[in-house]
Amino acid sequence: MSYRKAVQLACGLAGGSVALLAAAAVSHSRRKPAGEDRSGSGIPVLQAAQSWAGNTTLVPPATGQWDSNWDKREPPLIINSRKVDQETGEENLTSQLENYKAKASRHIFLIRHSQYNQNGQNDKERTLTALGREQAELTGQRLVSLGVNYDVLIHSSMTRARETAEIISRYIPGVEKVSCDLLREGAPIQPVPPISHWKPEAVQYHEDGARIEAAFRRYIHRAEAKQEKDSYEIIVCHANVIRYIVCRALQFPPEGWLRMCLNNGSITWLTIRPNGRVSLRTLGDSGFMPPDKLTRS
Amino acid sequence: MSYRKAVQLACGLAGGSVALLAAAAVSHSRRKPAGEDRSGSGIPVLQAAQSWAGNTTLVPPATGQWDSNWDKREPPLIINSRKVDQETGEENLTSQLENYKAKASRHIFLIRHSQYNQNGQNDKERTLTALGREQAELTGQRLVSLGVNYDVLIHSSMTRARETAEIISRYIPGVEKVSCDLLREGAPIQPVPPISHWKPEAVQYHEDGARIEAAFRRYIHRAEAKQEKDSYEIIVCHANVIRYIVCRALQFPPEGWLRMCLNNGSITWLTIRPNGRVSLRTLGDSGFMPPDKLTRS
Numbered sequence: 001m002s003y004r005k006a007v008q009l010a011c012g013l014a015g016g017s018v019a020l021l022a023a024a025a026v027s028h029s030r031r032k033p034a035g036e037d038r039s040g041s042g043i044p045v046l047q048a049a050q051s052w053a054g055n056t057t058l059v060p061p062a063t064g065q066w067d068s069n070w071d072k073r074e075p076p077l078i079i080n081s082r083k084v085d086q087e088t089g090e091e092n093l094t095s096q097l098e099n100y101k102a103k104a105s106r107h108i109f110l111i112r113h114s115q116y117n118q119n120g121q122n123d124k125e126r127t128l129t130a131l132g133r134e135q136a137e138l139t140g141q142r143l144v145s146l147g148v149n150y151d152v153l154i155h156s157s158m159t160r161a162r163e164t165a166e167i168i169s170r171y172i173p174g175v176e177k178v179s180c181d182l183l184r185e186g187a188p189i190q191p192v193p194p195i196s197h198w199k200p201e202a203v204q205y206h207e208d209g210a211r212i213e214a215a216f217r218r219y220i221h222r223a224e225a226k227q228e229k230d231s232y233e234i235i236v237c238h239a240n241v242i243r244y245i246v247c248r249a250l251q252f253p254p255e256g257w258l259r260m261c262l263n264n265g266s267i268t269w270l271t272i273r274p275n276g277r278v279s280l281r282t283l284g285d286s287g288f289m290p291p292d293k294l295t296r297s
Numbered sequence: 298m299s300y301r302k303a304v305q306l307a308c309g310l311a312g313g314s315v316a317l318l319a320a321a322a323v324s325h326s327r328r329k330p331a332g333e334d335r336s337g338s339g340i341p342v343l344q345a346a347q348s349w350a351g352n353t354t355l356v357p358p359a360t361g362q363w364d365s366n367w368d369k370r371e372p373p374l375i376i377n378s379r380k381v382d383q384e385t386g387e388e389n390l391t392s393q394l395e396n397y398k399a400k401a402s403r404h405i406f407l408i409r410h411s412q413y414n415q416n417g418q419n420d421k422e423r424t425l426t427a428l429g430r431e432q433a434e435l436t437g438q439r440l441v442s443l444g445v446n447y448d449v450l451i452h453s454s455m456t457r458a459r460e461t462a463e464i465i466s467r468y469i470p471g472v473e474k475v476s477c478d479l480l481r482e483g484a485p486i487q488p489v490p491p492i493s494h495w496k497p498e499a500v501q502y503h504e505d506g507a508r509i510e511a512a513f514r515r516y517i518h519r520a521e522a523k524q525e526k527d528s529y530e531i532i533v534c535h536a537n538v539i540r541y542i543v544c545r546a547l548q549f550p551p552e553g554w555l556r557m558c559l560n561n562g563s564i565t566w567l568t569i570r571p572n573g574r575v576s577l578r579t580l581g582d583s584g585f586m587p588p589d590k591l592t593r594s
Contacts, residue, residue: 256547
């Protein structure tokens with residue numbers, strides 16, 4: 001199964017097919033796909049949460065240390081947990097290790113949706129403004145100018161992200177577009193320091209926090225061993241989601257996500273090396289837009 | 298004394314004048330200027346280090362908390378430490394508090410120097426390449442296009458930073474250019490996780506670490522109470538210095554500085570609000586350069 005196909009299976013659940021979910025589960029035996037939006041209501045059903053629901057803390061504390069097995073894909077630990085057969089010698093073990101070792105880098109381009117109509121009464125009415133559409137064109141042009149072959153264009157299922165992705169996708173014809181509910185905007189974790197003009201209720205953090213953490217775990221990890229070439233993936237989503245993902249990916253305190261801000265249509269570029277090292281290449285790059293087109297709404 | 302003049306006094310020590318140092322010390326009674334490069338050798342003499350030399354740890358651990366008095370400029374604490382006279386009533390105290398309260402925001406544009414000749418035998422020979430000069434032009438054009446009035450252009454005294462600053466300064470005529478030894482490139486703190494191809498000796502961290510921390514403390518803090526208007530300052534320096542400063546400013550673990558990378562000539566924008574909150578507006582923005590001009594050397 002191709003990488004694109006696998007992502008589509010794990011994400012594109014517009015029809016809510018249980019058969020598709022099962023296929024994805026088989027193809028990604030190390031990844032537990034979340035059963036989302038089976039109701040078609042747009043509200044995710046968080047089955048992924050079950051894998052960590054027993055933990056008292058969702059996210060490990062940031063201490064300045066680096067957990068090299070942060071994505072649970074470090075080869076020696078995988079082998080260990082799978083209890084290698086007693087008959088296999090050391091040489092065999094080494095070759096098995098090679099089978100589990102990532103070989104390629106993953107480049108993730110996190111794009112914040114462009115400007116939208118904030119007066120809309122519901123998500124459907126919160127469509128892109130004229131400037132927002134122009135911003136998305138500029139983002140698409142910049143992405144294609146980088147001269148890499150993109151593997152997939154994933155986007156949050158919210159209107160403003162979907163519309164931004166539609167415009168970007170015209171610049172990369174042939175690249176599959178996949179909608180995902182996990183990436184919808186929300187309240188990832190109580191920000192430290194808090195701010196006075198944005199006070200979500202506890203239930204919002206409770207639900208969104210687990211969902212956005214699930215998005216992080218699904219999309220941000222080193223390459224699977226079978227991936228042979230470096231990949232370039234675009235994820236169009238939201239400011240809070242991107243900032244939380246950046247903190248988690250760099251193993252910085254996730255409570256600090258609100259210490260960063262992002263322009264509409266900006267590019268945040270994460271690279272994940274085969275050894276699990278993560279590098280932030282740019283945060284909120286929007287230098288490709290003329291200053292009079294910059295917004296943060 | 299104007300803000301520009303004060304910065305020049307604290308930094309522009311080409312002549313190594315002790316009189317200038319003394320004047321700066323008087324004008325900035327809450328800021329201890331480091332006596333640097335008195336020998337003219339380019340090696341900083343770290344007097345600033347004395348203020349924290351008694352501490353066992355140079356940098357507080359990052360925990361996900363926010364120290365609101367991180368820059369030792371929070372008004373109530375200043376007043377407390379100055380022991381307000383017993384005769385002053387509550388009203389008087391409030392008005393005193395106002396005197397100490399920052400009113401303006403500081404915008405700091407951290408620019409990484411552009412590409413340089415890495416084959417040079419010493420700093421003097423490590424001049425900008427032709428592409429590096431072109432990159433600096435692009436950075437200057439972008440900075441001026443933002444339409445703000447810059448207050449000062451500070452740069453590391455290393456050749457590649459000085460040359461980058463010279464080119465940028467042509468786009469903002471009239472803005473004072475100030476050289477500073479604290480901002481020179483170095484090894485700020487042992488990176489976690491470590492990397493194999495860059496292993497400075499312990500003595501380098503020992504010396505550079507204190508110096509780069511001193512640079513952070515000098516330049517990154519909320520506005521002084523007397524500053525009435527928002528300020529826009531450009532600091533041209535080096536990748537390690539900028540990454541360390543970003544970690545410290547956001548109160549993220551400073552050991553994580555190597556989890557970010559920066560293109561040559563890129564713009565990293567920090568905003569410090571009057572209440573001490575810090576926001577990273579962009580990290581390593583280089584979208585204003587055509588992709589074929591991007592380098593990270």
